[in-house]
Amino acid sequence: MSFNIGDHLHITIFGQSHSKAIGVVMEGIPAGEMINFSAVENFMARRAPGKNALTTTRNEPDLPVILSGLNNERTCGAPLCMMIENHDPRSKDYAEIQDVPRPMHADYPAYLKSGGFNDIRGGGPYSGRMTAPLCLAGAVCLQILAKRGIKIAAHIASIADVQDLLFDPICVDAFVMDSLLARSFPVLDENAGENMQVKVQEAKADQDSVGGVIEACAIGFPAGYGDPMFDGLENRLAQILFGIPALKGLEFGAGFSSAKMRGSEHNDAFYFSEKGEIRTRTNHHGGILGGISTGMPIILRAAFKPTPSIGKEQDSVSLSRKENTKLKIQGRHDPCVVLRAVPVVEAAIAIVLLDYLL
Amino acid sequence: MSFNIGDHLHITIFGQSHSKAIGVVMEGIPAGEMINFSAVENFMARRAPGKNALTTTRNEPDLPVILSGLNNERTCGAPLCMMIENHDPRSKDYAEIQDVPRPMHADYPAYLKSGGFNDIRGGGPYSGRMTAPLCLAGAVCLQILAKRGIKIAAHIASIADVQDLLFDPICVDAFVMDSLLARSFPVLDENAGENMQVKVQEAKADQDSVGGVIEACAIGFPAGYGDPMFDGLENRLAQILFGIPALKGLEFGAGFSSAKMRGSEHNDAFYFSEKGEIRTRTNHHGGILGGISTGMPIILRAAFKPTPSIGKEQDSVSLSRKENTKLKIQGRHDPCVVLRAVPVVEAAIAIVLLDYLL
């Protein structure tokens, strides 16, 4: 189903951009897990809008409330339900687009699918706001994974034509990852980060937007987890990640560049490490073979399109008048979704990895 | 589950590379559909090995048998089960790799997952051979889609560094697609195709392999089908496509290149066509917005790694002796999986698209 995902750990998301509340129900979290709720709030703050000049000025404190699933601060086996109330909708901004679908948004197909009864305000359930409950779920999963020695972090690999360094697919470690998690603009190369911010501000000044790429990494995930064919790590990660609005491409390990390589160059040779563990000399496979983890760092990159909502006037159609028209989108929008999408990617990965371990 | 996929159309695949048979059970095919079985066989022939110098010499006629689901040559509502017997296994080729996992294959993680009880012969259920039943299912779906005016075709977009032309994302039509389906080496630019074949033969001569990219297109799929969040066209296409062994990257529409664009450049403007249909001027979105079809051609590209099985000696480990060792893979293997993967990609797309229509 659209808003349900997962096998042993089953996630149900509810809400729309401008509904009374949005939230998530998590079933399958083991009983007895202590949840550090301020860590959840801190994780949510990484995704929250309005925190700097690069993001929308929509100001949502996004304080979650736990409705069920805890007993004496520990999970109790009942579904864990967390809710965030929507406080700052400004629904009046969305009057015109009821009739004139915004280019590159889901307005037009959502109109068709719902027979015109879709909630257009803020994109309804197609809004990037639906990634807030995904992050709530991910924040809980990240805590549980951390207790099992598994760490996930992501960074902005590129914005427009500015490239960050990439993770070292062999040597990436907790130190590198923790330093990323501590940065308000998560890049490996701070110079690149500054240039990226310039690109975003230029786009904003032009009433325009830019796209980018996020690279994510998971370390400590044990070898031998996953499944062949349709239920492997890549399949499931892809299914959840393509649920993030604006994500249009995904690659694991060497990804698209592997298509240009020869086997002798691409194949990752196995060897026994000094600790007696089986490792690979290179990591073009991105930690996954046959849908199953190999114990090497799991590496993926996701491409995000530029924010569809731009201030410039655009061509569109009037659904009621059945004619071409112009549209100028009002409202507040991120000139680049990539920065706020970083914790969302981490959350999605965390949900999938924990599912396999349960 | 690993070998199950689909919602209204549910596919279950069974078999291993060297089991007595492989096959597929399809549940949800509407009753009353006439199945042209020779068209199914023709489709299977496109994937079959041994047809030219570029593919493995393993010779499997791959003649499917229908076990259930038909009545008077029409589907009857019962599960449609089709089976292919495995005739030419040469299992003796796989003795050594029981202990020494082949680099870049699933042998090592499969060993871990199964506690050493996995069937290593030909890769067991991790083999590319498992795409044969996927093609069987896809061949049936393609027929049913064709009756509803929907056509799917794919071509080799690149091998190594040789690029084919790409589909025109606005104007791609049945004529172009039919001509691709008729070619034994499906490319849009035949010169590029010849250069690609040289690359494959060079790799083969070097006991090596090469990777490549496949681009696929679906036209005629009506607007308004799909779902938001986790169950959209991109999510489901990704889930099934990452089930094809060797696939390591996937992008829709402009994909990774959209990450470098500005919104004003990337946004596809809506307009009313002369026929009164809503279309977009450009098709960077690849026919999908918010997980739902827009009526524009659905366009995707998938990156395939070079065939892991190469004749050159490689470094690996002995699982029993717990030491580093060398491995030289015997047996017959495709120097490039891309050619045979073209119909597999088409089949996977067909399965997903039909599911949404049921």
Added chain:
Amino acid sequence: MSFNIGDHLHITIFGQSHSKAIGVVMEGIPAGEMINFSAVENFMARRAPGKNALTTTRNEPDLPVILSGLNNERTCGAPLCMMIENHDPRSKDYAEIQDVPRPMHADYPAYLKSGGFNDIRGGGPYSGRMTAPLCLAGAVCLQILAKRGIKIAAHIASIADVQDLLFDPICVDAFVMDSLLARSFPVLDENAGENMQVKVQEAKADQDSVGGVIEACAIGFPAGYGDPMFDGLENRLAQILFGIPALKGLEFGAGFSSAKMRGSEHNDAFYFSEKGEIRTRTNHHGGILGGISTGMPIILRAAFKPTPSIGKEQDSVSLSRKENTKLKIQGRHDPCVVLRAVPVVEAAIAIVLLDYLL
């Protein structure tokens, strides 16, 4: 999953007896349905405790709040989430049973399953209180079904040894069903109803409880809906109905009494009615053959055990001291769950029937 059910209409329930809130997320409700919320509240009032001398004095107004899924009072295609806050928990009543599981309750197996981290207060997620969100979902489904000419009603077929009349399986009609829905003690034979109430009050006076049977009927459900084997009407109705705490038996049509009949007596002969519809002369099959509806009234009966919570002292064990002990349950409890279970059965049926129509 435990708290998820449904195919086209997917229900996710959350909460525990004493959590901050309980609720339900419904995905798959068609967009554009007008929801009469006061009718939902009226339906909830039928299940609410504290309304007469026969039910627990726990007083929960059970006013639901809609968190998402509506737009201009109509469903909009987003998940419909409804929540009820828990106001009157009196958690102190449950101190002792943390260590001494109540006989015939889920306390002991829940303790095992959760490693002792289960929320024992009010039975946690095993509580009959979890049927409140089921009723919320059912109330919405009943409205949508009613617009399609489908009506569902249930009555108390027996309490202890007092039998109500049964539905006429051929002639049951909207008039009979509406009159049941209007009664605070829903029986067909009011004399029997009075005798049943005496039985309940006697049990209550003895600090004891009694069981009973509920019979339910659905009319207007069109022929030809359902599925063979594992996904038929009987399978799905059974799966959801056994989710109602205290339900221990279920039969369709003639049910257990069919086991004593001969085929010639039991078989329901087909005939064309005066309206030209195919009907059966008798309805031992209960409106379902091969898992699929026949257009005849759907009839089922469900047996409920006596409320496990009784005031009398009982034998149990101390989990911590690992010894036999005595337990006297405090708190307020229904002496017979059957009365409050009537709308729950209707709700569960409504959820299943609507799912097939979507």
Added chain:
Amino acid sequence: MSFNIGDHLHITIFGQSHSKAIGVVMEGIPAGEMINFSAVENFMARRAPGKNALTTTRNEPDLPVILSGLNNERTCGAPLCMMIENHDPRSKDYAEIQDVPRPMHADYPAYLKSGGFNDIRGGGPYSGRMTAPLCLAGAVCLQILAKRGIKIAAHIASIADVQDLLFDPICVDAFVMDSLLARSFPVLDENAGENMQVKVQEAKADQDSVGGVIEACAIGFPAGYGDPMFDGLENRLAQILFGIPALKGLEFGAGFSSAKMRGSEHNDAFYFSEKGEIRTRTNHHGGILGGISTGMPIILRAAFKPTPSIGKEQDSVSLSRKENTKLKIQGRHDPCVVLRAVPVVEAAIAIVLLDYLL
């Protein structure tokens, strides 16, 4: 889906009564399990027709073939696919009923559901023959359960008005169960068994049929397995058991008789056994509380209607002529399905119990 069931252990059934073959795909069986195939064949023999005067003379040896999933006689993690070829269809017997649906069969609703394209021969996928692949799957599960100390057996509790003894719900043990499994007519009281056989032969002589009840028991299943709400042992057992054609009622533990009891009489008191295990003094709960096992014997009873196919002339309708008509069913049929259903019930229980343990 109709022919798919299970969570960790996923079963897919294919075939029709008169298709080329019927079979089952099992996904999720742990790798490394040794399968005793002659034990599977012996189990199938218990269900096979034609073995005595009480069952249909249709003679199907029902020898299964393993198509995939084994390696060196052990499961290997790939889907286990087993197939039985259909040899003795006599399809000509079914010409008339294409137009005149048999009373109490699925013919009419199946016709509606499939738009008239259903395979009527032998009932197509609605046939009792579809329980053969269910038994194949169950036979494998029973072996794996047996290695974990879990045993399942069923007996004929009644045919027509002849009652067998019931299992002692506290003391039922492996000795009693093994003796049942060894009997060609599985009853606890052999006198009752002889009387039952008389009833069946009388019905057969009258070209009629009779119904009956099967009682089943599982011992050794550990406490603490199952789930609350919709995914409990009762829910899942009910879902699969109602997939057995002719099953119309189901009860656990005291079942319908609990509805007549008072709580003080019905509640099963906990105590510590001499071995230090928590047990209950009585077992009205049938080994399941809150959907979770308690460690006590799991007890259920299922009611089967009389075989719908009887030799007597019956009233029905002509679908093409839209008029009432008479029908006299030719072909060979069991006068009582209960005998052959005994292993089917055991198989269904085994599939569910193993699923929870995986």
